[in-house]
Amino acid sequence: MAQEVIRIENLTKIFRVVHEPPLTFQKALHNFLERKNNCQELLALKNINLVIFESEAVGLIGANASGKTTLLRIIADIYAPSSGAINVKGKVSPSLELGSGFCMEFTGIENLYLYGAIFGLSRKAIGRKIPQIKEFSELGDFLDVPLRQYSFGMRMRLAFSLAANINPDILLIDEMLAVGDLSFKEKCFKKIKELKSTGMTLLLVSHNMDEISRLCDRVVMLDGGEIKKSGPAGEVIGEYNKFMGSK
Amino acid sequence: MLGQIKNIFKFRELLLALLVRGFKAKYKNSFLGIFWSFLNPLANVLIFAFIFTMIIRINIKDYPLYLLCTILPWTFFNSALINSVVSIFEDSHFVKNTAFPLEIIPLAVVIVNLVNFVIDLVILAVVLFFLGRGPGHLWFYLPFLIFIEFILISGLSIFFSAVYVIFRDLNFILNIILRLFFYFVPVIYTLDFVPEGFRLLYFFNPLAVIIDGYAKVLIQGLRPDSTMLFASLLQSVLIFVACCILFNRIRRIIPERL
Numbered sequence: 001m002a003q004e005v006i007r008i009e010n011l012t013k014i015f016r017v018v019h020e021p022p023l024t025f026q027k028a029l030h031n032f033l034e035r036k037n038n039c040q041e042l043l044a045l046k047n048i049n050l051v052i053f054e055s056e057a058v059g060l061i062g063a064n065a066s067g068k069t070t071l072l073r074i075i076a077d078i079y080a081p082s083s084g085a086i087n088v089k090g091k092v093s094p095s096l097e098l099g100s101g102f103c104m105e106f107t108g109i110e111n112l113y114l115y116g117a118i119f120g121l122s123r124k125a126i127g128r129k130i131p132q133i134k135e136f137s138e139l140g141d142f143l144d145v146p147l148r149q150y151s152f153g154m155r156m157r158l159a160f161s162l163a164a165n166i167n168p169d170i171l172l173i174d175e176m177l178a179v180g181d182l183s184f185k186e187k188c189f190k191k192i193k194e195l196k197s198t199g200m201t202l203l204l205v206s207h208n209m210d211e212i213s214r215l216c217d218r219v220v221m222l223d224g225g226e227i228k229k230s231g232p233a234g235e236v237i238g239e240y241n242k243f244m245g246s247k
Numbered sequence: 248m249l250g251q252i253k254n255i256f257k258f259r260e261l262l263l264a265l266l267v268r269g270f271k272a273k274y275k276n277s278f279l280g281i282f283w284s285f286l287n288p289l290a291n292v293l294i295f296a297f298i299f300t301m302i303i304r305i306n307i308k309d310y311p312l313y314l315l316c317t318i319l320p321w322t323f324f325n326s327a328l329i330n331s332v333v334s335i336f337e338d339s340h341f342v343k344n345t346a347f348p349l350e351i352i353p354l355a356v357v358i359v360n361l362v363n364f365v366i367d368l369v370i371l372a373v374v375l376f377f378l379g380r381g382p383g384h385l386w387f388y389l390p391f392l393i394f395i396e397f398i399l400i401s402g403l404s405i406f407f408s409a410v411y412v413i414f415r416d417l418n419f420i421l422n423i424i425l426r427l428f429f430y431f432v433p434v435i436y437t438l439d440f441v442p443e444g445f446r447l448l449y450f451f452n453p454l455a456v457i458i459d460g461y462a463k464v465l466i467q468g469l470r471p472d473s474t475m476l477f478a479s480l481l482q483s484v485l486i487f488v489a490c491c492i493l494f495n496r497i498r499r500i501i502p503e504r505l
Binding site: 015016024025028073076077078079080092094095101102103105106110113114115116117118119120121122123 | 257258260261263264265267268271272338340341342343344345346347414415416420499502503
């Protein structure tokens with residue numbers, strides 16, 4: 001039996017959504033005087049139970065705002081669960097959705113150093129990985145250019161190359177592959193399979209069912225913050241297509 | 248608390264990377280680079296020196312030099328706080344995508360300012376040396392003063408940078424408070440000018456004691472009052488601890504509010 005890497009029990013996440021947040025003092029005072037409370041509780045995840053094993057590839061699918069990204073962020077320990085328990089073993093890769101997490105004023109290399117450091121790698125260790133990342137991303141001299149001059153595709157190349165080459169125990173991919181061109185996508189697939197065979201666990205959020213069925217052993221379908229269905233890729237994707245079609 | 252410090256140590260590479268970034272971002276494309284950190288307070292010194300020696304005649308010996316010795320630590324306090332308050336907010340892209348101890352962000356800003364301050368002090372020391380005013384054994388107090396000020400600033404910065412994410416008015420409020428607070432610290436005057444009745448209040452102002460200490464040590468050739476200094480250290484540590492406790496209470500909701 002493979003080892004458990006992620007165990008989630010009865011996890012619930014509630015966001016306090018402030019409509020027209022009173023970010024300024026004037027508004028806050030106004031709200032306070034009128035005894036208006038425009039806070040609303042938003043149930044983002046409801047009673048999630050999920051166990052993921054080592055070197056398993058799990059796909060997360062669901063409509064927009066169904067809680068996929070929130071779940072990834074809780075696994076990455078960015079958000080705290082409102083209730084329930086979560087136990088994650090191993091190092092989680094940064095979940096760079098479309099590379100939006102990069103610092104736009106800095107060059108590719110500088111961003112690699114920063115994220116390497118966040119991931120816990122020393123400057124030296126990241127420096128050793130840079131040739132590898134440069135080769136994989138095929139970005140070449142663009143690595144010395146500020147990120148704001150990158151296209152979406154290039155950012156994604158950088159984000160994936162970084163995440164895949166720093167040997168995380170758990171790789172999180174949030175709709176990242178969508179903007180890659182065909183040849184790079186194939187390269188990513190190959191890399192993911194290679195990493196999987198060495199024991200890495202993969203969590204993939206995507207709206208591309210082809211991607212999901214090619215990469216994932218198991219698929220979890222979320223709807224309104226709840227797990228609607230979980231099981232082998234083919235089965236769940238069938239259900240998902242039916243569900244989306246009926247909407 | 249202890250775990251927190253351990254955690255920061257674990258992420259020291261990140262702290263280093265943020266420091267490198269801080270320096271690069273600050274002086275990118277500027278010709279005079281790091282000298283700006285000295286030229287800015289120097290401009291203030293010239294203005295105050297002109298006003299208080301030419302127009303209002305203040306009775307402080309070597310007033311321009313005195314100002315230099317007090318304005319530098321004030322500038323450290325002032326700019327470190329102003330720069331750090333928005334720091335977590337401005338780095339939202341990291342905060343939303345990875346988990347790491349968030350207090351590292353404001354801490355890095357404070358350390359960048361600390362390094363600037365130390366460079367300023369070195370320049371000041373050279374100036375004092377050429378004027379035949381040092382070095383003296385009293386200068387051994389300097390590391391201690393710097394340490395107290397660093398603790399005080401770090402605590403406040405960590406707390407303010409977290410609160411700013413939730414309450415964006417803080418930035419403006421802080422600006423006004425700092426402008427007022429400037430006059431409650433003996434920068435343009437010495438503590439001797441303060442009437443006896445009020446002087447006790449300065450006992451509860453850790454920054455006032457620190458800045459008075461710099462002036463005493465660097466230019467007046469006096470030993471800082473050790474009771475006052477100890478009180479200032481105690482207050483600074485208390486403020487630091489209180490700020491960290493408050494920070495810990497809101498840290499988990501910060502990524503959600505960005």
